[in-house]
Amino acid sequence: DTEVTQTPKHLVMGMTNKKSLKCEQHMGHRAMYWYKQKAKKPPELMFVYSYEKLSINESVPSRFSPECPNSSLLNLHLHALQPEDSALYLCASSQGPGLYGYTFGSGTRLTVV
Amino acid sequence: GESVGLHLPTLSVQEGDNSIINCAYSNSASDYFIWYKQESGKGPQFIIDIRSNMDKRQGQRVTVLLNKTVKHLSLQIAATQPGDSAVYFCATLDGEYGNKLVFGAGTILRVKS
Numbered sequence: 001d002t003e004v005t006q007t008p009k010h011l012v013m014g015m016t017n018k019k020s021l022k023c024e025q026h027m028g029h030r031a032m033y034w035y036k037q038k039a040k041k042p043p044e045l046m047f048v049y050s051y052e053k054l055s056i057n058e059s060v061p062s063r064f065s066p067e068c069p070n071s072s073l074l075n076l077h078l079h080a081l082q083p084e085d086s087a088l089y090l091c092a093s094s095q096g097p098g099l100y101g102y103t104f105g106s107g108t109r110l111t112v113v
Numbered sequence: 114g115e116s117v118g119l120h121l122p123t124l125s126v127q128e129g130d131n132s133i134i135n136c137a138y139s140n141s142a143s144d145y146f147i148w149y150k151q152e153s154g155k156g157p158q159f160i161i162d163i164r165s166n167m168d169k170r171q172g173q174r175v176t177v178l179l180n181k182t183v184k185h186l187s188l189q190i191a192a193t194q195p196g197d198s199a200v201y202f203c204a205t206l207d208g209e210y211g212n213k214l215v216f217g218a219g220t221i222l223r224v225k226s
Contacts, residue, residue, distance in 0.1 A: 004156075031212070042202055042216035043157065056213065090156050097212035100145065104156035 001026040004105035006091050012111045015081060021108045023074040023091030031097045032074040034066060035090040037107070043090055049074060050097040081112045125223045132190040134220045136203035141184060143205045148177060148188045149216075152199045157216075160188070160201075190222075198224045 004025045013019045023032065031050050035043035048056035049068045063085075065077040074091055088107040095101055126132045138146070144165040149157035163170045163177045163186070170177050176189040190197055203217040 033214070040219075042219050045213055045215070048212060050212070056208070092156075092214070098206060098208075098210050100162065102147070102159070102214055104149075104158070106154070106156045109154075 002103065004091055004093055004103050006089075006105035006108050008108060009106065010109045010111075012113060013078065013081065014113055015083070017081075018077070018079045020078065021076040021089055021091075021110075023076075023105060024072055025093045025103070026072055027093065027103065028071075029093035029095055029103070030071060031094045031099070032068065033092040033094075033102075034074070034076055035092065035104075037088040037090055039087075047076075048097065055097060078110075081110075083112050086110055086112045122218070123221045123223065125225060126193050128193060128195060128224055128226050130193055132188075132193045132197070132222060132224075134188045134190075134201050134222065136186050136188075136217050138184050138186070138203075138205060138217075140205070140207070141181070143207070145206050145211075146177070146179065146186050147204045147214075148175075149202045149204060150197075150199045151202065151219075157202060193222075193224050195224045195226055198222055 007022045033048050034046040036046050037043040045058050046060045047066045052068045063080050067075040090107045091105045092102050147162040148160040150160050151157045161172045161175050161177050163179050168179050174191045179186045200219045200221050202219045207213045207215045
């Protein structure tokens with residue numbers, strides 16, 4: 001298995017809702033990442049998990065809460081989002097932090113209404 | 114931090130012609146560069162990479178050139194096909210431990226049949 005799987009593919013949520021994005025990989029990668037991508041912009045790093053521990057938080061608002069239950073799974077919990085948080089959220093993994101071979105999922109298209 | 118940018122936001126080429134996409138970077142200590150292709154509705158897909166101890170690397174129909182003197186890299190696509198239409202990003206590893214994958218602004222490649 002050489003894929004990163006993200007669910008759901010699309011999500012519409014209200015500003016008072018709580019939802020979660022899920023990411024899964026079975027390549028034995030020990031680093032996992034969340035990126036946010038606005039339309040016609042490059043992906044921007046949000047969080048880095050290394051060996052299931054949060055190693056980088058790029059000053060992301062607390063309404064985004066990452067979680068890494070095990071080495072194969074990465075979640076992003078969403079609460080009280082704003083319309084400007086609407087974007088494509090991408091998950092990626094690599095063999096280790098700073099190692100080559102990043103693999104990206106297809107993303108979750110999030111719309112906040 | 115690293116800054117990676119592109120010269121041309123949009124490139125239109127005729128099917129069968131060669132395409133050249135350019136990228137400039139600012140950190141002379143960067144030692145690893147990657148080109149990604151992103152099609153609509155998908156995550157970034159790895160195309161080719163190059164380390165700073167090389168100045169050229171070839172793949173299938175693609176070549177990456179690295180000029181460390183002027184901090185510039187380019188992606189050449191031979192015999193461009195309609196399926197090559199996408200957004201192309203250059204990226205490099207940044208951060209204290211080189212564990213932050215940072216993307217350039219992106220170039221839209223449109224292939225005319």
